[in-house]
Amino acid sequence: MQVSNANNVKIYNLSAGKSLPEWLTDRQRRKLQNKDNDVRRRLELIQDFEMPSVSNCVKVSPDEQFICATGTYKPRFRCYDVHELCLKFERGLDANVVNFEYLSEDYSKVCFLQDDRYVEFHTQFGRLMRMRIPKYGRDLSYYPPSCDMYFVGVSSEIYRINLEKGRFMKPLQTQATEMNCCEFNPVNYLFGCGSKLGHLECWDPRARLCCGLLDIATSNFVHDYDISVVPEITAMKFRNDGLTVALGTSTGHVLLYDLRAMKPFLVKDHNYELPIHSIEFQDTQDLVLSMDTKILKMWNRNTGSPLTAIEPGVNLNQLCMVPNTGLIFLANEAPKILTYFIPSLGPAPRWCSSLDGMTEELEEKEESSVYDDYKFVTRTELESLGLGHLIGTNLLRSVMHGFFLDIRLYHKNKAVNSLLKDDRFSAMFTNPDFEIDPESEEFRLINPVMSKLDKARQKREEKHALAKQFKQVQAEEVEEPEGRPSDEGSGSSSDDEHTWKDEVRKEHKKLTQERKQRELAEAREERRQARLFQIKDGEEFGVKTDKEKKRESKRSLADRLQTVESSGINQSVGSIGNREMTFSLKKEKKVNTATEQRNLHQSERRKLKSHSGEFGLCYATGTVADTERRIQVFENKCLRKLLCISYKDHVTNESVRELVVAHVGPQEPLLATLKRRKLACLDMSPDTTAFPIQFSRAQWKASADEDDKRRLGVITSRNGPGWLCTNWSGQPQTEMHGDRKLILLPSDSPRRPHRSRD
Template sequence: MQVSSLNEVKIYSLSCGKSLPEWLSDRKKRALQKKDVDVRRRIELIQDFEMPTVCTTIKVSKDGQYILATGTYKPRVRCYDTYQLSLKFERCLDSEVVTFEILSDDYSKIVFLHNDRYIEFHSQSGFYYKTRIPKFGRDFSYHYPSCDLYFVGASSEVYRLNLEQGRYLNPLQTDAAENNVCDINSVHGLFATGTIEGRVECWDPRTRNRVGLLDCALNSVTADSEINSLPTISALKFNGALTMAVGTTTGQGKIFTSLEPEHDLNDVCLYPNSGMLLTANETPKMGIYYIPVLGPAPRWCSFLDNLTEELEENPESTVYDDYKFVTKKDLENLGLTHLIGSPFLRAYMHGFFMDIRLYHKVKLMVNPFAYEEYRKDKIRQKIEETRAQRVQLKKLPKVNKELALKLIEEEEEKQKSTWKKKVKSLPNILTDDRFKVMFENPDFQVDEESEEFRLLNPLVSKISEKRKKKLRLLEQQELREKVMYSLSVRICYCFFNVMFSL
């Protein structure tokens, strides 16, 4: 398992590590686990979670029990049972799959869209029916109320196939030259399609009319963005009734975190109601990532939550701890722009990753006074350590000092009483965030000369007079402490300056 962190978001790569061949004996596997650290840290959630060559698409059934993935070569589909953590079945296909959709809660009804314009229907027992669409398809969605399949692709038309009647209906005519992706809102049934011109068209299936148009290409271009081509729509997904996520080919949008596997990604699937991501890669092994910020682990692998909590308690070095992220402006300041394109810099988003040791060496050469700054920081740190060994005074706020001193004395009396007998403890006003403004803002200063204060406090008790005297003594002591601290800082600075020069 490999841990990486970006934007303070931990990502656990569960599929990282070496896979052991099946023909190895148990004795040799145990020997490899003792010798090789990568093999020992390997976590195999599902057995044989891979394809012979490449995985193209991956999806999870609605009940969360089955994971289906397609790949090549030979074109095939594999179904994995999460309850058994193993492969359930495998079926070979005639051509490669562009995408597929699971119509039922389990794997009993599946529709495949092939790259040769064929649409293939599978039941629980296997192949059921095959038909063809006029143009090459790129994506499709299923509208449950009307039993219609909406296909988009290399055409301006959206083809509709009704599964109840078993025939094609009149297509929807869009204003785009081609459509890349589509999705149907599960709440109100709105159909949306993303075009190559960077627009999102929304259609009402009941009236078969367009009800909205969103120009994402125009809205995503800002003054700071660097775009070399037209931002076409590459991803589209509804979230609830009023929220929709749109992805473009140029990567416009705010980044929460990112994954950078060793191989290219073909498809990404989020396990429902969890923080687990499943990826189809340009490699036989399919990727499994766990991001605790997105949600908990699925029920069939709930031990991942305990595992990540243990790793948080015993932190280890992550993937990017030995690397420094620098922007192009940072490289210009360091004079390292000539390293762009070399193995010393690895391009990542809007900058580069470079070795932290190389970064420190170059920074020391560029800034020769860095050692002087380091020495001053060490001297300041030593002074703070010596100061912490002194007797700590009661630190009072700037506003309402007498009230704060009264609350501190009451808190000390309360602690003495709780030592003798059990007393129900009440929240302290000094530590409560709701009342911190009362000790920070001068507008909340208690005016003892006002008429309201005299009416509420007609008699000045002897305790308040003692408290005022104590407050004056504390202020004088605090002033002396500041003077002594300034003198000690000068003495310590001279002493450590001499020591460092020697």
């Protein structure tokens, strides 16, 4: 809340302070109020008492329980409840509202005059009816005895609508071309309307006759204030006594008339030459409130002496004063509807009686004097600050033996003087490093500009001295030569600019030449001096060495680093000449039993792989009648050239699978492999020409038969599939062993399984 004291009258601005955006949630609003001190301390008399961009009209209902306002954009109508101090409802409109009027004691019946010639009648539930008048309207007024609505506008006729019958009545014909405002006298219901020609016409609504005509242009105020145009009546207001009327003109004057006289008894000038928009009477203090687009003035009705004024800084549209109180609302060209409380006009309304207590507390606080912003200084102090040249200006106010100086200007100059005497900056005046070098390139580039300024100053001084020596005898008008414009001399500044550029260009060229000559002299001196060269260590020259260097340069960086690291010695040279060399010591190999055992095991595995060529692929079938038995083939992961075939005919245990193995060559690798894979054996039938191989998981034994041709056996595995091998003869063979038929394939035959069709 801002407090101003214009003409010793306290004015409290209740709408001052920051406004919260509409899109903020309740949580964000509370958070912002906790953080921002200005938002927390602001006073919001009525919540959301604003419009999106501009407020056009604001009025208090006759029962003083509701406040209605219209604004834009978009056009809307808002109603506020004074008991809840918040927005009651909001309605959107089709066009901007020029003015509106209450038809009842509350907001239940309202009439809107819009700028598109439409008139809307609203009730509690919304828009009831919409009518269109013949011409654009500017003002409206309601006549309660006959329920007639009067409209004036861009026409010489006064349009009437009877709300009881719901139809237009015969319009009243006036002597004016256009009407700007109208109002009914609250005492005798005399209808008055102000015209564009400066006429006030009064009509009797009962007889529908013109009772009188008042021409403000014939009064003396037009000659007294030197008004050259015909003033228009832009605002009017009847006082509650029924005899006094206030007329506002387009020239910024307010005229107070007695209806019984033809001349105004008081004329008030706003001194802004802006049209008057609103006028209100304050009966308790006998004041008049008049407002134009810039300022609201309050002055005495009888004498015209000003009481106070409010100038908010935005354009004002309409004035609304709560009856018998000091609360004022101003519709303006800003989102917020301005709210002011002036205790001198009256007390606060009943629904915001706390304002009286707040204003009393603020008045009890001590206020700073107007001289707190000024510093009293003597003439000697003023000279010491270097402000003696301000004597006689409006920046100093002479008082007794000194002057009043703005405290901000005093502190500023005090800081400048102390800055020159500060020890921290004393080196700038004693240290030779801060001294300007006239021979430096930077100074020489700036010197043409400085010399140009010096030449211009010297030229002005010479011209001034020459002018003092002569006295002008007669001022004769010099004719302008033909073909030469009068503003030809204005090109001198352009010529001076070109001259300055040429001088800077010449100086820059001279500096460049001097720099090149200095560099050539240094290079010549360097060539004259004797130079010593040192051959790098370990560097060899020759055709063979060059080829090796080329071959080495084609290798990748990773290969070259690996070669250097493998040599065991790594050298590096630092940026300042230091050298670094790293090497690794070769350790003697120690005998490790575990390593030898691992190597021995790997050698046995390699031997086993070397005999893998003796193992082929064998497909065994059952009896001839079982030739169509399905053969299941599995891949072995340990012995790469062995496949498995399952036969349920010769399996005594479901978890055991059998294998027919044909082996040519020594038995030890095969038996060692079978032992390592933990395979078990089953004996074949006795009539089979083969030797049985029997072994368990832990040990094995065999009854060898000295048959060098073939050795057949049936071997099964308990931990995995059985394995099948073929002969090494190179040709497929078929042999019958008892009731079993054996097909032997060479080891290089394909691994695809075949079935015997015999």
